[in-house]
Amino acid sequence: MAASQVRRRRIRRRRTGRILVHAMAYGAALIGAGPFAWSLLTAVKLNRDLYNPTHNPLWFHDPPTLDHVRYLLRHTAFPTFAWNTTWTGALVVAATLLFAVPTGYALARLNRPWTASLGTAIFLVYLIPPSVLFLPLSEVVSRLGLQDSAWSLVLLYPAVTIPVSVWLLMGYFKAVPGQLEEQALVDGCSRLGAFRRVMLPMAIPGMVAVVVLAFILSASEYLYALAFVSPTAQKVVSTGVPTELIRGDLFYWQSLQAAVVLVALPIAVVFNHLLARFVVGFTAGTMGIGK
């Protein structure tokens, strides 16, 4: 009797716990996605529905419309911004991989006396705020004749993405069991051969994480993009959307919000797909700093 009562109480407590966890998880999801849901709802509303304060903003009083999305894609520079973000992002990612993968490997696996302190130094680079760098860099950019060109961003962003990627990749390379590389060396591989045939394939998840991280960082960057690139045709999403889709005080709210959703969703879906790998890499990297 008493035993079954205890058990029932335990089951009830566990059920309350699960309901609580679900409520909190959905609450967190709502807080995270709420503003974007509002953006999406706005993007497909008719003007007379949206701009009527007596209408319930969370419901449709007139049928939804794709006009504003169509306007955004056909009559604004948004496709140009999206394309600029994509190609600069792709080049930044490529440059980041090219520089960061060998360095991450060298700092994690080739134990030279100077590698440890260099690892910490690279981490500290990441802490220098762009607000300190942008004024001198504007000089550098104009000397190179790159002002008002998206190429200036391709040049500058790797300085941000390489350090953080080196740091991340160090974690992945450290996590590869040492015997694998040793075995390749015993079998007659050179160090470079072992790096290419054994370590690179093992670090592919890390490189995937770097691709995502570098792309997100370059797509989100605002300060350099605002300071160095002003012609519409060269702007990227992060500066183009908030400056060019607003005419004076007139906000094209629906098209603006459509742009937000069109950018936010694909990135989030891809990133979520890679989250598990990212988590593994970050752990090892974190534990490696300052040692």
Place this chain on the structure above:
Amino acid sequence: MVTRAPYRRRTAEQDTFLARLFVLPTAGYVIVLVAVPVALAVAYALSDVTVAAPRYDWVGIANFAAVLKDQVFWRALTNTLVFTTLTTLVAVVGGSVVARLLFAKVFGRRVVRVCVLLPWTTPVTLSSVSWLWLLDPVYSPLDWVGRQTGLLGTGASVNWLGRPTLAAACIVAVQAWRLTPLTAVIIMTGLAAIPASVREAARMDGAGPLRRTLSITVPLTLPVTAVAALFCAVFSATDMAVVRILTNGGPTHATEVVASWAFAKGIDGGNLSEGTAAALFLTPVLLAAALAILRAARRVELR
């Protein structure tokens, strides 16, 4: 003494060469585009360079003196420190909770994850545009809900970004909102690294979920949490996008931060030297905080 395998001698020389080959390009890139600009920034701050008059003249600490005399700079510095502290606190506490929720078995877990990550994966200017519309003084759905529930009078609305304290609170909220997923992901890595046997042992000893969290997973993830806090502090202290888009520093500089003020001075106003001097104020603070946090994290880790 152990005889060294023959391949070791062969690779030792290769290693040194390879290590240099692999590190030098990165070091070069970072030196040219980070170290040199930092040096230049210091030089600018000690000069009278402006966009209109780019001739370099040494003026010593005159710019720093001018910056320190500026009331708006003090406002911006105070705001930066307050916003950063509050943002980091909220994001670390929120991130710790969210990290655990993301591990929990929840129906529709993948969708929940995408939703929770959205604020961080979206370019910050775009999510700020989303918030700008959400906090619209006339059409905000928050106001509508307030009117329906009777919290607001009929026809009344909240001027979210137009009143000094409320605008500041909104900036902190948006900043914490976008950084919480980042801290959550970093803390998740720490949670993932806790061996299952440790949790199991605690469960065997009869520790409930709350007890297991407070006396096992929280202490074990402290180093990672410190790193998460550091990232948060750096990101929120150096960000100007949220402020620029939501309030542009207003109303009357009430939400101005150092980054936005330095940009307004240096780029909008063309006064390179004073802008740089203002931006430089933040660096020693950040570096000191970073080193302190890293050292603390390492001490916890070693214990």
